[in-house]
Amino acid sequence: MNQNYKTTGIIIGKRDFGEADKILIVFTQDLGKIQVKAIGLKRALAKMAGHLEMFNLVKLELIKGRSFYIVIGAELIDGFTEIKNDFEKTGIYYYFCEVLSKILEENVRHKNTFAFFLSVINKLNQKDSNKAILTIFFELNILSHLGFKPEFLVCVGCREDIGGHKFFFSQERGGVLCESCGEQDFFADLLTPNAVKLMRLILARDLNLLDRVKMEPDIPGEVKKINGFFLEHILGRELKSKQFLNF
């Protein structure tokens, strides 16, 4: 007898498999990132096909096959329609999913990371969410959840407290550099004091705090650029969906 698994997951990727089947990449609460085979989905079998759309939050019933889990039951919890009806938000969601499918190891449980991701998606699904801030929030904190937390409190060069007015960011060393260390580092990027403040606030992981963030319009752009490069540096490859982000 095959063991049955019940879990909740978000569909972060999808590809064809053979004539009629699909392989879904699902980030689940209890099993981590898994590959799930959905048999006969292209034949639009039953109403299960509609529940197993990209981005959906679903309750899944699975059995374990030889190379994949196989879905035997699916029930929609949330389709995140506010995101799907907004072109820009859809692009952001795609980007998040690409990051997750590349950064998460398969079959490794990440319960806290799952809860974190779901809270970000729920926020993105709200009408008035700040897309740029939320993207930065996701990027910095996903890294932090998986053990790559960038350092923004002390200089990653001399380990002194950060003071002064001029800062740099080093992807190589994973954090902020003071003026004197930064000027000796050819590869470090210049960072404004307000950007450093924003990074610190974001790493506090409080989504509610973000609603009260007020800042000059060019700050998210600056932080976004640095984070994007930093993520790619850690992943060791380019993120294709970054082009969908318009800020």
Ligand SMILES: [Zn+2]
């Ligand atoms: Zn220093």
